[in-house]
Amino acid sequence: MKTVATPAAPPPARHRLPTAAVALLAALVGLPLSTLASTPEADTRPDSCRLDTRRATEQQWLYGIGRANVLDTYLSPLEYTGTDVAIAKRTERLARWGRGHVTTHAYYSGHFAYVKSPTDDGKEWDGELTASGGWLYNLRPSGHWRIGVGGLMELTTGFTYNLRGTNNPAQGRLGTALLLSALAEYSFTLRRRTAVARLTIDSPMAGVQFAPEYGQSYYEIFSLGHSDGVVRFTHPGNAPSCRLTATVQLPLRASHLTLGYTGDVRQSRLNHLKRHAWRNCFMIGYTRSLYVVRR
Numbered sequence: 001m002k003t004v005a006t007p008a009a010p011p012p013a014r015h016r017l018p019t020a021a022v023a024l025l026a027a028l029v030g031l032p033l034s035t036l037a038s039t040p041e042a043d044t045r046p047d048s049c050r051l052d053t054r055r056a057t058e059q060q061w062l063y064g065i066g067r068a069n070v071l072d073t074y075l076s077p078l079e080y081t082g083t084d085v086a087i088a089k090r091t092e093r094l095a096r097w098g099r100g101h102v103t104t105h106a107y108y109s110g111h112f113a114y115v116k117s118p119t120d121d122g123k124e125w126d127g128e129l130t131a132s133g134g135w136l137y138n139l140r141p142s143g144h145w146r147i148g149v150g151g152l153m154e155l156t157t158g159f160t161y162n163l164r165g166t167n168n169p170a171q172g173r174l175g176t177a178l179l180l181s182a183l184a185e186y187s188f189t190l191r192r193r194t195a196v197a198r199l200t201i202d203s204p205m206a207g208v209q210f211a212p213e214y215g216q217s218y219y220e221i222f223s224l225g226h227s228d229g230v231v232r233f234t235h236p237g238n239a240p241s242c243r244l245t246a247t248v249q250l251p252l253r254a255s256h257l258t259l260g261y262t263g264d265v266r267q268s269r270l271n272h273l274k275r276h277a278w279r280n281c282f283m284i285g286y287t288r289s290l291y292v293v294r295r
Contacts, residue, residue, distance in 0.1 A: 057093040057290045060258060062247070064088075066281030068113035070126050073274045074171045074212065075162040080124045082115035086262060086281045088245075095135060105152065105181065106133040107202070111264065111279055121164075126277065128158030128173070128266070132202070136183060148183035152202060168217055177207025177234060193251035196287075202243045207234045211270035232270045239268040247283070255288035 068084035088109040095102040113126045132154035139147045158173040185198045211232050212221060220226040232238075247260030260283040267276040 055093065055291070057091060058287065059290060060088075060090040060247070060249075060285065060287040062086075062088045062090075062258060062260060062262070062283040062285035064260075064262060064281035064283035066262075066279060068111070068115055068126065069276070069278040070113065070115050070124060070160065071274060071276045072160050072171050074168065074214070075124070075160060076117070076122065076164075078117045078122065080115035080117055080122070080126075082113055084111055084113040084279050084281060086111050086264075086279070086283070088262065088283065088285075092136075098135075098137070101138050103136050103138055103148065104133075105136050105150065106131075107152070108132075109262075109264075111158075111277075111281075113279070123163045125161045125163075126158070127160075128156065128277065130154055130156045132179060134179070134181065136181060138183075144187050146183070146185040146187075148181075148185075150181050152179040152181050153177075154179050154202075154204070154207075171212075172218075173210065175207055175209030175234065177204035177209075179204050190251060195251055195256070196249040198245075198247050198249070200243075200245045203236075204234065204239065204241050205236065207239075208232065209234045209239065209268065209270065211268070211273065214272045229271065234268065234270070238270060241266045241268075249287045252286075255286045258285045258287045259283070260285075 064086040066084050066086065067081065069079055069081050071079045086109065088107070090108075091106045092103050094100065095104050107130070109130045111126075111128045115124050115126060116122065132152040134150055134152035136148035136150035141147065153176070155176050156173065157175075159170060160173075161170045163169075179202045181200070181202045183198065183200045185196060187194055187196050189195070208231055210230060212218070212230055216226070216230075221230055242263075242265050244263045245260060247258050249256035249258050251257075262279070262281045262283055264277070264279040264281075266278075268274070
């Protein structure tokens, strides 16, 4: 009896996902697109997706906690101090113009504080939101340093609510200003990857701000129409303010662990009213780069 050898079954076909599908899957599960750029097949196949590194967008999220000192003579002649919670987002990418020297810069922040009077018998809630955007002109004196100078347009809104207030328990804020912005950045190598130390200073130069008169209620302004003089021009003489942010980005897998400090000083003397909000927060978050995918 002859034994007939059964031919071996052919190996299963290996199906490869199109590179575009891989990129979409990576985006859905949160994988950085930079890992796709290091795949040999993605770099050699003619129909592969390529990363446009010139259009990279750097995103930074920071979360912090610290102390706040708040004075608003519309509500109370006393300074209130307490805990401040902060969140900030910064984005930056190369502009389409400027021959590689100009970057588009945006910054968003939120502060929320619960503060007490020196005698601990008065308490306030204080909150502030800011959104700013503009451009920086960058110089690179060496391979490690980057110096940037430019301007931002910022919109600010917020409130202060005094828990002991009776006639006028709350104060609202709304304003816009043109900021002068300066940046100094130093890049260095840490564990064969790039780490970055950055210092940014933003200071309002000119703007407008809502400011009621001393003793003027919101009922008078919005119901009776007594609104003359409640919008005031601001400048460093009557509203000296500044925001300083210092961070260090440490490489961690596909992104960077970011540690930092934010000092935010808001001051004004308008319509015989004084206000300041001095905030100091230690921040922690992450920084990552997003790339445009092209065929």
